[in-house]
Amino acid sequence: MPDSNVSYAIRAYSPEALKEALRKMYLIRKFEEGAEDSYMRGLIHGTMHLSIGQEASAVGSCMSLTDEDKITSTHRGHGHCIAKNADLGRMFAEFFGRETGYCRGRGGSMHIADVEKGNLGANGIVGGGLPIAVGAALSAKRLGTGAVTVCFFGDGANNEGAFHEALNMAAIWKLPVVFVCENNKYGMSTSTERSTAVKNIAERAVAYSMPGVTVDGNDFSAVAEAVDAAVARARSGDGPSLVENMTYRWRGHSKSDRNRYRTKEEIAAWTERDPIPRMAELLISNKIVTAEEVEALEAEAEDTIKQAIEFANASPAPKVEEAARYVYTEEPVA
Amino acid sequence: MPDSNVSYAIRAYSPEALKEALRKMYLIRKFEEGAEDSYMRGLIHGTMHLSIGQEASAVGSCMSLTDEDKITSTHRGHGHCIAKNADLGRMFAEFFGRETGYCRGRGGSMHIADVEKGNLGANGIVGGGLPIAVGAALSAKRLGTGAVTVCFFGDGANNEGAFHEALNMAAIWKLPVVFVCENNKYGMSTSTERSTAVKNIAERAVAYSMPGVTVDGNDFSAVAEAVDAAVARARSGDGPSLVENMTYRWRGHSKSDRNRYRTKEEIAAWTERDPIPRMAELLISNKIVTAEEVEALEAEAEDTIKQAIEFANASPAPKVEEAARYVYTEEPVA
Amino acid sequence: MNVQNTPEVRELSYAEAIREAMDIALERDPRVVLMGEDIGVYGGAFQVTGDLVHKYGTDRVMDTPISELGGAGVAVGAALTGLRPIFEFQFSDFAALAMEQIVNQAAKLRYMLGGAVSIPLVMRFPAGSGTGAAAQHSQSLEAWLGHVPGLKVLQPSTPEDVKGMLLAALEDSDPVMLFEHKVLYKMKGHVPEGYYTTPIGKAAVRRAGENVTIVATSLMAHKALNAAETLAGEDIDAEVIDLRTVRPMDRETVLASVRKTGRLMCVYEGVKTLGVGAEISAMVAESDAFDFLDAPILRLGGADCPIPYNPELEKAVVPQVPDIVDAARNLVKGRV
């Protein structure tokens, strides 16, 4: 009989698993900072979408997933990749457009996938991953793999027709998929108040007769509890669920954002609610780790990122004469 | 203080208006029968979608609309046209592909519109009219015309992404539009049980924070009461509503339908619930009309259709050398 | 299936040939699933899937809601994770709702992921005019998809080819788009029994000739053959090539023919401007075959307007046999 005063995360996971979760949250934070720094130093071109502030949502949503289970990600997907155990060197190599990158330098930040680990990929099209996730869940059901698919999408994506069509099909076919909405209050500059006819996106679950729940997306334990329950439900054949993680992106939407649509005060209030120290305190207060171990984890994460960037920098660029390779599986003999 | 035992229609409308409504219901019935007969006799090619059994929904939904108000219709739109006062001769002429038809013979059954009367047109694309209706409502609001748009769509259309996007935009912008779902239980062969994750489509109104109500679509008074309320709400600036008329199409989906997806018993049960005699009885029992007048109305409708068909038959075909006209407003001088 | 059988030639309709291919595929490969609107108990809007649902059940012959974008996306996701979906659009016109998943996802995923994945997806597009269905149910949009790297685009014109090319598409690891002209569905022709494949990317010389090359697609291949018979009566010997595949296009077969005849005419139903014939013409005009051309390259394509409802107008806006005959005669007689 578990003591319900103890938070879910402590009850549900081993100390190792919890430590690993905290480590991943630090990795995501340092990764995004490293990416931002690399961008400033001109190592990355194009644009990128950082998930600093949303680490608990990414890591908490993947706690009960194995490599057999799938995720579909978004343009703001670095955290999802790391939560699903991506190789950081290959991620940076992709940002730097190198042949060793996840996409051989052809995809960039918005298209990183790691199919072996069950990450079906980020997506440059808002809402593009929603029906694809339902398709992955259909495969799992038809092929009897037992795999569950977690579909990440943003609050802005919830107004795409693809959201409606995907959730409806997942529901009528009772597919093993969990729709995780990362509600960071804005789609680019447009607040949910101005874009969305409901207060909480989870309210839309009713339109698909599926459970919908809104949780504090900066509270690792709350996220994990909600998504684990939804994953268990999916795995046991009871169909899809919608989980809404309320969170916030600290940085601009992308590199071109001048933050004209939100106040310094709002940003400050949310940075106060940093999910990572919260998670650290949870583990410390429950004697899972010591403050020293936490510092070590953070430092170690910093190191890991350094090495990843070094690997990427040392990696070769793709051959220009191979620019048009990998379009078709059977490549036409030139 | 109106007597609530008396049905809404009797309380709300003048005897003339009620008689006119019954007349239109007969016209629709006879029109569809005339179209079916013409089709059988090879006067119409292509396909067509008959609304026999759905007359109360079409007429009841347009009771409080003026010619300034707009409707958008569907592939099953003949009844909507007639409810919005279309010219029956020009409708038949269109079916027969004549120059005197509403589309000069270029559109056919699926594209009849009558812009002067506020009918923005049927649509061959399921769900195609939903965002267009929202656009018409946006014009009304911006131009201050006070016009309301009634958007007809089917149960099958409610699973299109366009439904979701349209209702969301109508809601966030508080536009004067009423979404009228004619739920006849099937999208072609696919029942709502198999296609739609909610029991009643009106339940989806919650996802757009708008009122949603399901009524007996074969009960003229119930339809009129629900839609009139929604139109009044829209006109007074309180935004959109969703009304679901539960009804049934007696005929197959289109001319190629072999009714493999529903039973004779189900069809028989619904033909028992014919909306037209119900309306007639309502008017007779309330002394609005006599049984004799009703018979006269029906006979008159039969006549009107005959004349319309004659007009159409006597009309000229478009000039073949003008096949490519009406593509652009300023026509390129050949 | 009501098939008329004789020991020598077994005839099936184009629709029956597609169904037989899908039947064989469902039988031999458990990963194959059919998806589409009303393809189950209804048998498909054009009765192509027919009774397959009764043989394979609703798990493998799946009616989708009316959700083209989502349905196409589900097929993409399923193809990415181990199934081999055959997705039917009820009319090719409705693919306009699914271009995002077809073009931004299915066609590009492999490339965007540096070759890490393949999308073995077949999509079927009932296309074309001639059924009185008007502007939103009669388009020929193969040029759109032919413009998209990552896709293969087929337009088989005979029952034998459509069966073989559909089975070939199912052996292909990449997304294959199959355009089926609705007017062909009832056309009968010889179809070999059992499993066979017809190569993707190879045009077929339907009639050898010396005076003019007519490259035609889909239903127009038949009209071109009829025209060729009439032309033969006027001592004009036309070579008729059925393109069969829009992407990748069979350059060699077309160029070889033009080198021989010195005259080229492209006949297609899609809108002439930026339609398939534009690519055939440009492909030849930039090749060494250019030097063999004795006359301008003619295109007969759809008129610059939507498809009208009135049957006479509908005929008037796409090439007909007499139009092909006149154009070929003028081309050969030098009256262009």
Added chain:
Amino acid sequence: MNVQNTPEVRELSYAEAIREAMDIALERDPRVVLMGEDIGVYGGAFQVTGDLVHKYGTDRVMDTPISELGGAGVAVGAALTGLRPIFEFQFSDFAALAMEQIVNQAAKLRYMLGGAVSIPLVMRFPAGSGTGAAAQHSQSLEAWLGHVPGLKVLQPSTPEDVKGMLLAALEDSDPVMLFEHKVLYKMKGHVPEGYYTTPIGKAAVRRAGENVTIVATSLMAHKALNAAETLAGEDIDAEVIDLRTVRPMDRETVLASVRKTGRLMCVYEGVKTLGVGAEISAMVAESDAFDFLDAPILRLGGADCPIPYNPELEKAVVPQVPDIVDAARNLVKGRV
């Protein structure tokens, strides 16, 4: 707008020129409304709408939800009922979500209703590669819409033209699709003050020449002009035509040039196969100008692959100045 002004020539960037056109339109016509994602306080993903929302308010400069299909449909319905919407797609690639409303509704409504209505709708498509945005944010899809009767499709290449053509589009009663190359947004050039229109359907001869005609679109018009300077140094006198309008295409200007030079090269960024150059080539090859051709018609278009992320690869898959120079040299020197 921070505009550098001099008494003689007033220079604006391409983006500023578009904004000025919209500003003028909003000022002079109360029916004009702007719709799009983040075009309000954000100023648009490429800062094209900029501060217009502060001048005209959110009723006339409307941020839409992320709903491309619905948003486009709302614009169609609004255009049908008295407004004159200018709808911005954040990237032209996302138009793949709205093809249904653009092609099945906006382009066909007038025809399907026998001329009873007009759809005065302008849509803006930020297009093209060169920004490191990869395959789903870099396409050039003008050929798709150029294939669709009922639409007009523009590709202005200069600040002066984009302002004048956008204002011309707003005088047009039919749907006009405006493709804007993202790399052009920051390019500056002379822009006349106040209201003026630049005709739709007229190409511009940017450089007169005798030896070869280069018809180029959008950004490629600038690359072709650069190439022409280099070629001049080799005594190759190239005539450079900026097509400006894909539909309707300016047949006369192109044919007149080919009759003069006898050589034609088409340069465009979209995928070569079934791209705009295919139509230019086919249009010439079927015309009387064919007899004036001294060499095959060359096309330089985008490679047969999606746009890659790596900047070197990205450059490699679309025509660059040296490619144009080499191709033109070979064409003129007869080494094709």
